[in-house]
Each structure stands twice: as C-alpha cells, then as structure tokens.
Amino acid sequence: MKWPFSREKSAETRSSIENPTVPVSAENFMAFFGVQQASMPxxxxxxxxxxxxxxxxxxxxxxxxxxxxxxxxxxxxxxxxxxxxxxxxxxxxxxxxxxxxxxxxxxxxxxxxxxxxxxxxxxxxxxxxxxxxxxxxxxxxxxxxxxxxxxxxxxxxxxxxxxxxxxxxxxxxxxxxxxxxxxxxxxxxxxxxxxxxxxxxxxxxxVPPLALEGPLPAGADAMKRAQTDIKRSVDAAKNASDPIFPIPAGYKLAPVGIxxxxxxxxxxxxxxxxxxxxxxxxxxxxxxxxxxxxxxxxxxxxxxxxxxxxxxxxxxxxxxxxxxxxxxxxxxxxxxxxLDGILRGDFVSRMNGYGVAIQNAIRTPDEIRALENLPSKGGEADKLHIQGATVPLGSQNVSQAAPPPANDNQENEAEAA
Incomplete structure (x- = not known):
C-alpha cells in the first residue's frame, strides 16, 4: 500500500522536463536552466x-x-x-x-x-x-x-x-x-x-551585465575560458579608461537588463x-x-x-x-x-511670540527672561502688561479721552488773538 504522502509517491511524481504528464511551474522551469529567482534583501x-x-x-x-x-x-x-x-x-x-x-x-x-x-x-x-x-x-x-x-x-x-x-x-x-x-x-x-x-x-x-552572442564554444571548460577572456578584456579597458576593447571574431556583446x-x-x-x-x-x-x-x-x-x-x-x-x-x-x-521649544532655533518667530505674549498680558517680562535664561529684573518686569490703546469697551481712560469742544466765547477769543 502506498500512502498519499509517502516518499515513494513523491519520487514518482517529481517534476521533470522528461515527464510530459507533470506540469512544470515557471519557477521550476527557470531552475532547470540554472536561473534562480531574484530574492529581495x-x-x-x-x-x-x-x-x-x-x-x-x-x-x-x-x-x-x-x-x-x-x-x-x-x-x-x-x-x-x-x-x-x-x-x-x-x-x-x-x-x-x-x-x-x-x-x-x-x-x-x-x-x-x-x-x-x-x-x-x-x-x-x-x-x-x-x-x-x-x-x-x-x-x-x-x-x-x-x-x-x-x-x-x-x-x-x-x-x-x-x-x-x-x-x-x-x-x-x-x-x-x-x-x-x-x-x-x-x-x-x-x-x-x-x-x-x-x-x-x-x-x-x-558597465551593465553583458551577454556574449555567437557560436557557443564546445564544452564547459571552453565556455569558462571564453567568459574569462571577455571579462579580462572589459576589466582592462575599464582600468585603462579605454572605451575600446577586443572580443573574439564572430561574437558580439549585448547588455542584459535595463x-x-x-x-x-x-x-x-x-x-x-x-x-x-x-x-x-x-x-x-x-x-x-x-x-x-x-x-x-x-x-x-x-x-x-x-x-x-x-x-x-x-x-x-x-x-x-x-x-x-x-x-x-x-x-x-x-x-x-x-512645544514652544521647537521654535527655539527660530529667533524672529520667538521674539515676535514673546512680544505678543507681553503686550496681551499673557506673560510678564520676567517670565520671558526666564525662558531665555536671563536674570529677573523684578519690579515692573514682574507684572502683566497690556497696550494702553487696548481697554475694555466703555472704560476708556480720562487721559486718553478726546478734549471737550470749545465754547463760542473761547472760539471768538482765539480768533481775536
């Protein structure tokens, strides 16, 4: 009795070119001629x-x-x-x-x-x-x-x-x-x-991989000698920076691949x-x-x-x-x-950001100085600041209010003067 997966059965159905009843895959077909599939690293x-x-x-x-x-x-x-x-x-x-x-x-x-x-x-x-x-x-x-x-x-x-x-x-x-x-x-x-x-x-x-076209030498040793001769010629031309090198009569070299x-x-x-x-x-x-x-x-x-x-x-x-x-x-x-540390190398962006933070009462000048590893100044530098023109609506300072309009007597005195 032969088991389905026995070694004997495997030997009988082994793929080969001589056995036309057994299909040969592309990979096996190339392997028969010594061509191995390219493997990625x-x-x-x-x-x-x-x-x-x-x-x-x-x-x-x-x-x-x-x-x-x-x-x-x-x-x-x-x-x-x-x-x-x-x-x-x-x-x-x-x-x-x-x-x-x-x-x-x-x-x-x-x-x-x-x-x-x-x-x-x-x-x-x-x-x-x-x-x-x-x-x-x-x-x-x-x-x-x-x-x-x-x-x-x-x-x-x-x-x-x-x-x-x-x-x-x-x-x-x-x-x-x-x-x-x-x-x-x-x-x-x-x-x-x-x-x-x-x-x-x-x-x-x-120099890309090359194929030698022409009548193939008889025997494996003759093929190896031909390959060695061609390689020696290519290497000699490459080392001598010579674009011309000889090949045997009746042969030509063709690049392989793209x-x-x-x-x-x-x-x-x-x-x-x-x-x-x-x-x-x-x-x-x-x-x-x-x-x-x-x-x-x-x-x-x-x-x-x-x-x-x-x-x-x-x-x-x-x-x-x-x-x-x-x-x-x-x-x-x-x-x-x-995340502000990412801007550390951008001096202009850093200074502009610091200016906005101080002018909008987000940071004190001393806090900005600490970020730059500078000593504290204390006093006013330890307080929040805001631009004078930026005040809550309806609470304008008296010092910034527009002057009252002059009366008629004042206008007449000014004209007389």
Whole structure:
C-alpha cells in the first residue's frame, strides 16, 4: 500500500522536463536552466537603517522629541505652578544617574520609531519617584495575566503600573505591537535593492551585465575560458579608461537588463523617499526631499509637523507619565511638554511670540527672561502688561479721552488773538 504522502509517491511524481504528464511551474522551469529567482534583501532594523531616508526619519523624530522640554506642574490657588525637586530632575534633567535627559529620551524614541515600542522602568523609593531606567523592548516579553499587563525583563516581572510604555501601533489584542520598519518592509526592501544595484553598477565602471552572442564554444571548460577572456578584456579597458576593447571574431556583446536611465532609477529612488515618509507620517521636506518644496509650503509642512505629529507623540508620552507617576487620581499634578521649544532655533518667530505674549498680558517680562535664561529684573518686569490703546469697551481712560469742544466765547477769543 502506498500512502498519499509517502516518499515513494513523491519520487514518482517529481517534476521533470522528461515527464510530459507533470506540469512544470515557471519557477521550476527557470531552475532547470540554472536561473534562480531574484530574492529581495531581508529587512531588519540594522539593514533598514542603511537606507538614508529611514535613518533620517528615525534620527529626526527621536532627536526632535528628545529635545522638547517637559516639566511637572501642580494646581495652586494662583493657577498652574511648576514643580521642582526630584520630579523635575527625573522628568527634564536626568532620568537616572547614568543618562542625561536628551540621551535617555532619544534612545526611548528610537525604539518607538524602529521596532515599534519604547519602554522604561519607574524606580520608586519611600520618598517617591526616584529614576527612570531603559528597558530593551527586544528582550522584554509583554503578556496579559487576567486583566493585568505584565512585562518580563531579565528574569523579572514588572507590573504595568511601573513601566512607561509607548507603542507605535498596538495589535488587535492590545498586547503585541506593530513597528514602522516591519510594516514598511516592502518599501524598504525596494530601497535597499536599488541601493545595491546602483552601487554594483557604478562599482563596475558603469558597465551593465553583458551577454556574449555567437557560436557557443564546445564544452564547459571552453565556455569558462571564453567568459574569462571577455571579462579580462572589459576589466582592462575599464582600468585603462579605454572605451575600446577586443572580443573574439564572430561574437558580439549585448547588455542584459535595463540600464538605470530607462528604468527611471532616479525617479524610483525619489518615490521611495516619499513612501518611507508616509510610513513615519513625516512631511518629505524633513527627510531632505526638497524636490517639491517652496518657501511657503515648507513653512506649512513645519506647522503640520507640530500639529499632527510631534504634538500627538508628546501627548502619548504625557498620558503614560501622568498615569504611571500620579495614578488615576493625580491630585492636580501633571507632566506637560513645552512645544514652544521647537521654535527655539527660530529667533524672529520667538521674539515676535514673546512680544505678543507681553503686550496681551499673557506673560510678564520676567517670565520671558526666564525662558531665555536671563536674570529677573523684578519690579515692573514682574507684572502683566497690556497696550494702553487696548481697554475694555466703555472704560476708556480720562487721559486718553478726546478734549471737550470749545465754547463760542473761547472760539471768538482765539480768533481775536
């Protein structure tokens, strides 16, 4: 008896050209002649970062979010008040004893924009919050026990209450996550393949793969000698910068494949930059793609960045920190990013904004000086100011009121004079 999946039956129905009853697929047919199917490069975080557009997206987003100031506040009878002490140190200066704020948060956001998840352990003491420590997402197992989420890291379980967790995108089960590199694998594969093709093409002196046409030499050894002779001639001409090289009589060389210009390689590589920008939701101008940028639309893309990208990720981290630091009943305490920090490098916009804030009684001059790390002047500089011409309707100052009309006697005296 022969089983349906036995080795013997498989041997009888094996595909072969000699057996006309067995269909041969295109892949097998090409394999019979030694032609292997082109395989796209495998994409990992390390290989993806060799693509300049991916590297630019990850570096730009992680550095921008790491550079944002973040502060702790609490409610008071006079409104929101900055909180100092250890909380301010952990949140904005140095999350732990070995890392500064920028280095820590840059590493955190790099994990979000590569593998798809940023994790940090909250160390507490009897006195309160003490430090934040990085947790490698690649070495952390996230699982749900009952209704509780637990993080297994280096042989220890951490409850969700002690872990800052910002995923790029959550799976439907609410535990696993998606990463941008994983989701954009095809686009990144194509970009890597074009990089490799371009480097190989120019490394070969711009000579594309060639096919030798003519009567084929008899025997495998003769074929190899002919290939070696042709290759030697091409290499010699390339090294000598000589556009002419000899080939055996009766033969000619024909290029194999499509040259980069006909394959629109430049346009295709530019399109891949746009595709990668979509994966990170970034305006292309921030990946140094200025092909369609103008003065006006670059400024609008800058606004888009803050409103629809940086602000959203800042909110995701704020929610995590507020919940994990202070609990659901936060007693009037919260963490908030200062998005004005993005304008720090734009001196004109910063000064104009400060002027509007002072003239409309939004900030005092001393508060503006503090933002610029300048010493306080006290006195009038510590008070809110408003332009004199801007007053509530119906309450115009006497000093600014129009003078009363002169009477007839005054007019006559003035004419006589």
């Amino acid at each position: 495998r994409v990992t975080i390390d290989t993806a970062l060799t693509v300049p557009a991916v590297l630019a997206a990850v570096a730009f987003m992680s550095r921008t979010l790491a550079a944002l100031p973040r502060h702790a506040y609490r409610d008071s009878k006079d409104g929101a008040k900055r909180v100092g002490g250890k909380l301010e140190t952990v949140v904005n200066r140095a999350p732990n004893e070995t890392m500064g704020s920028f280095a820590f948060w840059q590493w955190f956001w790099q994990q979000v924009f590569t593998g798809g998840r940023g994790l940090a352990y909250i160390e507490r003491t009897p006195q309160g919050l003490d430090s934040l420590w990085p947790m490698d997402p690649a070495k952390t197992v996230v699982k749900r026990i009952g209704l509780r989420t637990v993080y297994q890291f280096e042989g220890r379980d951490y409850p969700a209450e002690d872990v800052i967790d910002v995923p790029f995108m959550l799976h439907s089960d609410g535990v696993k996550h998606y990463g941008p590199i994983q989701r954009a694998t095809k686009a990144i594969q194509l970009a890597i393949a074009m990089n490799d093709y371009g480097s190989n093409f120019f490394a070969g002196g711009g 040259d980069p210009a006909k394959g629109q390689m430049v346009e295709a590589r530019r399109f891949q930059v746009e595709e990668i920008a979509r994966a990170w939701q970034l305006p292309p101008v921030f990946l140094q793609d200025l092909s369609r940028a103008t003065f006006s639309n670059a400024e609008q893309q800058d606004l888009h960045l803050v409103k629809h990208l940086i602000g959203q990720w800042a909110k995701a981290l704020e929610d995590e920190m507020n919940l994990k630091f202070f609990g659901r009943n936060n007693n009037g305490r919260w963490i908030e990013h200062a």
